[in-house]
Amino acid sequence: MDQAFHLLMRSIVESGSALHYAELARVLALPVEDGRQLLQAVMQAYPIGWLHPETDYIASFPPLNNLPTQYRVTVRGQQKWFAQCGFEATSVTWLFPGMTVKVEAPCLDCGDPMVIEMRDGHFVTVDPPRMVGHLNYGFGPSRGRPPFL
């Protein structure tokens, strides 16, 4: 399962989208159905990510997202990634060591832009400077709200 997770993470980091289970199976020289079951097992072991409901499509593989969000990530001048959420956006830096990671998002109140740039965990740019993180519902399944809120 470690190998499958690693391949999925590497694929989304390298290309902006995670391998489909049929592609995962091919890389691992497995039958396609075994690849699907392996994906299911990985997502169970990594419950902070999720599949799109009623499908075997990866929606979220944090800190990145397969499904676009408002948190657009640019590295080396290329915008081909999305962060799972505003919190995970500050963790994307660890996937690109030695590089500047730029996250741009519209404010959900006014739509005006926000920008953070990080390099190896340190902020390079925070615009506007009063930007904050906000957790709208507490952590934990007892709250009964999806984790992305």
Added chain:
Amino acid sequence: MNLFRSEEHARRWALFNPQSEEGFISLPDLAGFFATESRHHMLAPDYLSAWFPRRGGERRAYLEGIGKSTPFWLGTPSPA
């Protein structure tokens, strides 16, 4: 789990939960929260088995260290 231009902007958000006043976190604290040791190993071949299981404990310790030790942040049941 969103970023806003300021606390005032978050409170004006149409979907703002009035019970989330304690849900604000500064960007430096947020970056620290998402920079615990296991996060540095997300590209390691053994991340899922060796590092991901440490994440929960690291998060709890960090949150307690910055004074966010309520059920809202720790994901523990609220007192009855």
